[in-house]
Amino acid sequence: MRPGTSRGSEQLNPGTAAAPRSLLQRIVGSIQAHELLGASPERPDAGKFTLLRDTRTDGSFLVHHFLSFYLRAGCKVCFVALLQSFSHYSIVAQKLGVNLAAAKEQGQLVFLEGLKSCLDLLFGEEEQPGQPSPLQFLSGSSGELRALFDFVRVSLTPCAQASWKGPVLLVDDLSVLLSLGAAPVAVLDFIHYCRVSVCCQLQGNIVVLVHSSEDSEDEENELVVNSLCHHSDLILWAEGLATGFCKDVHGQIKIIKRLSLRQAAEQDQVQIYQYKIQDRNVTFFARGLSAAVL
């Protein structure tokens, strides 16, 4: 296997006079997730809609990555966490080097814990008229996500004293809204309003996680996912391996840069890597170059 032919890492400089073995080591070494995406904590993107998609596997490691990435970059983050509790994200973020509780206290992170909010809505006292619950659609009959959008808008509106970099909306995960009774059109409307408000007006970013599968029978979900795919600037698609379970390679990730969205004649750029999730980070490598194989 010649190092020069690998597609593993664009950051490698082929001109370096390195012994073949160490070059090989660098190929299989961990490529940082943000290197793959061409972004760095010093200059995060602006106005981008990133769709995280998973099929037959759990793509939540991508959510953890983006959360810690944007917090380290100094952006103001509004995290709509529908599926897990705050402590879960906090513990994982600590392993990735970010303190969520501190970020929340400083006002850098606005955290909507869906589970807690739902309990407050259903079992809590009568709500004050000025502060509707973000998950109000659960108890109403309208199924509209207006209250959720208002929550997002208010949290990301820049306030006078703080000087965070661009706002970011992170949603984990959108498929849960469908399970809770929101109509697919309502979900798409919510995303559309968020895009206008966060991406266009505030020049921020949106990252959304959805589940999907080719042979899924959940048509509403597939409708939402397909529609979002058409409107995304970047799609990160984590899939389980087609050949079955493997201990050393947990799955493959397809990175689709949708250049055709901005410019008519451009073609989408697709890159495929495989990954292995470890306790404190995720290593990416070119297909077939897993450390276990070499």
Next chain:
Amino acid sequence: MLNQGRCTYVPALPRRSSTIDDLKIQLETILAALFDKQIHCKSRRDTASVMAAGGGVAVGTLLLIEEDKYGLYSNLLFKYFLAEGIVCGHDLFVASAKEHPDNILKELPAPLLDDTYRKELGDEAEVVNSEDFQDSMKIAWRYQNLPKIEASPTTYTKFGHYYDLSKKMPPELCQSVKWHSFYLHEESSFEPKMKAWNMNSGYARLLQSLQRIISQEGFDGSDPQKKQRNVLRIGIQSLGSVLWGDDVCCSDPPEDPHSLTKFLYVLRGLLRKSLSACIITVPSHLIQNKAIMERVTNLSDMVVGLESFIGSERETNPLYKDYHGLVHVHQIPRLNSLICDVSDTKDLAFRLKRKLFTIERLHLPPDLSDTVSRASKQDLAGSAKLLSSGCGAVATGNQHLDF
């Protein structure tokens, strides 16, 4: 008189008439014993079998069991979970629309306490040891180098207990813990506030009852005075069946497709904020709308499906002759970490012995037929498609390589 040419390697065989079939049977028994000695003992360590004793559900999470066709084995797991709760001294909350919880608690299996279980399991271990090839293995000599595995389960009984299914739990042991019951047909009609929930009234009442118990008994830490913190084990039987007033099991599309998923979401919220662990059995084979099952799987932490061989062609399939059914792990929880705890083996099967229910790694009996039949291999490949894992895929593509 044994045919010397075939069996010189095997000492201490009983004298039998030397037909080919007899020799085959003897060889099969010996090889089976050899395999069993290595793998059967190993299987007791399987986390899945520990889970069967009810000890393996993390606090704050939900274990969803997809019932087998007649609900026999899922009921067993349900009872194991509750029995383990009683032995550990946890509080119980049992909810059902089918059987009255009092009756469920009367039917729990009796625990095997220290002296008795050693004897019970000692009997079984002796049967295995009677094929005595301790010192050197002549046929399966490659296995000689594997680390010796403890035959008796003494080393890992700290976690979980063993139960005797042929005996019932003594009533005084049942009364030693505090337990709450929810039998749908005895509950009073719902309060007006729940009308705004947009949920099936049976589920809404169950949630109300659960929330009340959790806050009154202090499982959510709301009572700082309480020094002794205990765990609440929640068991909900046959959720989604018609008896709960939900038609998700009998019509497609159901009248209210979101009730079940909303219930699971609110339950998840209650579990996460309290010291409780929950087991739910769902008759998923009756649910017509597969989209709902996909959503239910996403909303649960751990999902295990039981497939029993009763009434299916697998009952007579020689590949599965030692087992009563398969265990499919559809989802495993990813708690507080990027990775999940994936075990090496994905192929699990269960069997119900006279007194014990075990989940073991699926291993095939040795293929000793005259002609190695292709039919059985294809059948196995077909069944391999059903073996799925929690965080990887079942082999779906036609390709054999991923790159």
